Amino acid sequence: MSTKINRPFFVFNPKSYLYGEELLAWAKRADELALKYPECSILVTVPYADIAAVKNATEQIIVTAQHMDGIKPGRGIGHVLPESIYHAGARAVFLNHAERPLTVSDLSQALKRAKELGIQTIVCADSIAEAQAVAIMGADVILCEPTELIGTGQTSDSAYIQQTNQAIKEIDETILVMQAAGISTAEDVYRTIELGADGTGCTSGITNAESPLEMLTEMVEALVKAYKERG
Template sequence: MTVEIKKPFFVFNPKSYLYGEELVKLAKVADQMAAKYPECSVLVTVPFADIAPVKNETENIIVTAQHIDGIKPGRGIGHVLPESVYHAGARAVFLNHAERPMTVADLSKAMKRGKELGIKTIVCADSIDEARAVAIMGADAILCEPTELIGTGQTSDSSYIQQTNQAIKEIDENILVMQAAGISTPEDVYRTIELGADGTGCTSGITNADSPADMLIDMIDALMKAYTERGNQ
């Protein structure tokens, strides 16, 4: 079954900060927020071994893999088989993250395999030129995130957000644009959506919060508030 990523969307990306029961607990909070706002999409990226446990305990989020390789069943020990993550319950995948960069050839193969299986591809780009290239390759969503801002608490400036939004939409208006560099507060989420992004997300701002669950809730509330006030219902 293919899922659709709706606008606006929020991605909780705990990377390798969380796993096991603690991750499932927060995924359930995200699931509750996805049920509260059925008009938006909430994605949770999880380590490969946690895909099935998170999927089994949730109903409304889009469980998202952190990577796939462009391989088919057969040889390829140590690589990530797309069929495997799909079978476990993932319906979206992050590709080419700064912490897991890919060559153009490998990225193209992985995107092709994702499309064959109905796995939505969210491809990371750290410059406007790279965002244009990824848009031409046919990503479902593009995360525009300057590498130097990741984890700093410093968000992209408004001109970068607006320029990347425009550059991508000029190539294909159906590609979703995600802006997430340095997001650490609900106010950052609000500002990013207010400036025109289709979605945003957060890692350390949630995992390092005094109450990760409360921060996750507040960020998704801010997302919906900004999107509604921007004139989108």
């Protein structure tokens, strides 16, 4: 399987809602969807302790770490070593999430280490200016997500989505743009892709749904449909 993130892509990010056997069941469902829809990439972010188990239980999804530190093997107790998550099976990583922010210096070092190992980077930015800065730094994917909208069920407005898409592509058209603030329904997914995003994702909209696995399925189907119809 390819571990390169292609457009369109969907990220299921269960944060700390899921772990162990329950997380494995969800990851396997995501893997089935990735096999059914090979034209899109499906990523699942998992806690560090579950990376190897999820990797060993799946074939098609891109297993993604929730964070890593820009360190090299050696000293650094309690830090997340890039080589460690790579060895466990992660081929992508989230950086600078609102719940795990990084200084500019730390982000730069983490990006450098990820490139050395072939780990793809999804870097969070909560403003157009920050997205432009991250684009210059060379992220593979930029998640444009105003911090105040995370988990609210309120999506970014059309102007924000279109402006951030344009601002990033003007700097580097190869960078993929992810818009995911407030995604809670399949309709939200469709609208976001329709407005020009390369990918989207969800956490509580899936984990808190009445039928979570069905919601995951509906969101991936909406992603594929919107991208095809966008042309």
